[in-house]
Amino acid sequence: MTSLDYGRAADLTERLQSRLVDSIADDAGVTRRAVLGGLGIAGGAALAGLGSADEGSHAIAAHDEDSTHGNFGSKGEYADLAFDPHEYLYQFNTGEGGQENVPQDVYRETVDGVERTVREFTLTAVDTTVTIAPGIEFPAWAYNGQVPGPTLRAVEGDLVRVEFENLGRHAHTIHPHLRNLNPRMDGIPQNGPGVLDTGESFTYEWLAQPAGVHFYHCHSLPLKEHIHRGLYGAMIIDPDPERVAARPEEYCGFHASQITAELREELVARAESRNHESDANADVNEMVMVMNGFDTNFDGDNEVYAANTRAFGYGVGRTNGKGEWAAGETVRPIRIDGQRPQRVYLINTIEFDPINSFHTHSQFFDYYDHGTTLLPTSKRVDTVMQCQAQRGIIELDYSDHEPGLYMFHAHQSEFAELGWMSFFEVV
Ligand SMILES: [Cu+2]
Numbered sequence: 001m002t003s004l005d006y007g008r009a010a011d012l013t014e015r016l017q018s019r020l021v022d023s024i025a026d027d028a029g030v031t032r033r034a035v036l037g038g039l040g041i042a043g044g045a046a047l048a049g050l051g052s053a054d055e056g057s058h059a060i061a062a063h064d065e066d067s068t069h070g071n072f073g074s075k076g077e078y079a080d081l082a083f084d085p086h087e088y089l090y091q092f093n094t095g096e097g098g099q100e101n102v103p104q105d106v107y108r109e110t111v112d113g114v115e116r117t118v119r120e121f122t123l124t125a126v127d128t129t130v131t132i133a134p135g136i137e138f139p140a141w142a143y144n145g146q147v148p149g150p151t152l153r154a155v156e157g158d159l160v161r162v163e164f165e166n167l168g169r170h171a172h173t174i175h176p177h178l179r180n181l182n183p184r185m186d187g188i189p190q191n192g193p194g195v196l197d198t199g200e201s202f203t204y205e206w207l208a209q210p211a212g213v214h215f216y217h218c219h220s221l222p223l224k225e226h227i228h229r230g231l232y233g234a235m236i237i238d239p240d241p242e243r244v245a246a247r248p249e250e251y252c253g254f255h256a257s258q259i260t261a262e263l264r265e266e267l268v269a270r271a272e273s274r275n276h277e278s279d280a281n282a283d284v285n286e287m288v289m290v291m292n293g294f295d296t297n298f299d300g301d302n303e304v305y306a307a308n309t310r311a312f313g314y315g316v317g318r319t320n321g322k323g324e325w326a327a328g329e330t331v332r333p334i335r336i337d338g339q340r341p342q343r344v345y346l347i348n349t350i351e352f353d354p355i356n357s358f359h360t361h362s363q364f365f366d367y368y369d370h371g372t373t374l375l376p377t378s379k380r381v382d383t384v385m386q387c388q389a390q391r392g393i394i395e396l397d398y399s400d401h402e403p404g405l406y407m408f409h410a411h412q413s414e415f416a417e418l419g420w421m422s423f424f425e426v427v
Contacts, residue, residue, distance in 0.1 A: 010317060028297050029139060032135055084330065132311060140229055160205070178237070213235075224351045239251065244267050288345045292308075311419025315423065334425065336426055343393060350388060351388065358394065359410065360406070377392075409421040
């Protein structure tokens with residue numbers, strides 16, 4: 001058997017989780033709600049000294065304690081279901097569909113003489129709290145009340161229009177990691193509108209280029225605090241198959257004179273597989289993983305690590321013994337159909353540590369650094385590392401693996417033990 005026993009995997013997750021929660025529970029930067037040890041929820045939303053979040057904002061700070069989502073008293077369960085790390089994996093905002101808390105639209109418009117598809121999103125910065133470990137609330141600054149912020153998705157050549165409003169207490173911006181031709185739209189303090197104070201708004205416009213997996217974040221100073229508090233998100237730019245057919249050399253390491261008809265055809269097929277408007281894309285199970293960390297005592301060092309904010313959120317919870325997870329339980333592996341190709345859009349956002357990494361057990365994968373090429377930049381690797389803001393696309397194939405649990409985690413062992421440890425459950 002290649003997979004771990006479910007009960008032992010659950011023991012491991014629970015042991016690491018308890019140790020982590022014990023180690024950070026008294027840190028200055030967090031608030032501990034009494035959900036551990038079957039005590040039930042403490043009264044009142046814990047806001048870590050930040051006061052109430054603005055009413056009418058998208059903040060998720062207020063916990064619905066009369067919720068029907070079951071009892072949150074059990075050890076190892078997350079109480080805050082407003083953000084579900086399993087849903088987040090698959091939440092792509094394209095302008096024509098996405099999350100309820102992300103107002104969006106898509107339409108055609110002539111921009112500087114060129115007719116383009118415009119994908120418009122409203123992003124609002126707020127102060128809120130996010131659950132980073134069972135019962136542990138971190139005082140975050142967040143786009144649309146969530147960390148990571150909403151995943152934005154467009155096609156190469158589109159115009160991404162972001163109506164940004166700052167309802168947080170500090171001055172913020174949005175800086176895109178795109179090939180942006182207008183310095184006013186760079187989202188830095190020194191250009192265009194500069195930083196936006198509380199209550200101010202600005203509409204950013206960015207050309208969606210190049211194709212790849214990209215990143216947006218606040219660029220206010222001190223930068224390390226504004227990023228680390230949670231103001232970041234993924235921006236995916238799908239390749240345009242027609243453009244790939246016309247300029248295939250821009251999507252691989254070959255010179256134009258070396259492009260054969262077969263290679264052009266392969267690159268176009270790969271572009272279709274990556275393009276959410278193409279039928280071929282529906283065959284692939286696509287997930288977003290943003291590797292992040294939290295400095296819970298504000299000493300300039302991370303105490304908690306995760307993929308998508310929740311320490312051990314993709315660990316193994318208690319089951320009924322048959323791999324079916326108990327109702328309401330939010331600690332569970334990512335269940336995947338072994339016969340479908342898997343694609344992970346991976347981004348590293350951690351502050352304070354110079355690198356992060358992604359390592360798969362019993363598996364090798366193809367990797368596309370920044371996702372800007374259609375041929376892999378690394379073939380058959382089981383570990384990649386990323387500095388802050390580095391990102392890439394991972395393609396995995398479990399079609400010949402036995403069903404069961406396959407671990408993946410940061411291969412900085414410390415990060416794994418402090419939360420960035422996860423499982424795929426292949427079925
Ligand atoms: Cu900021």
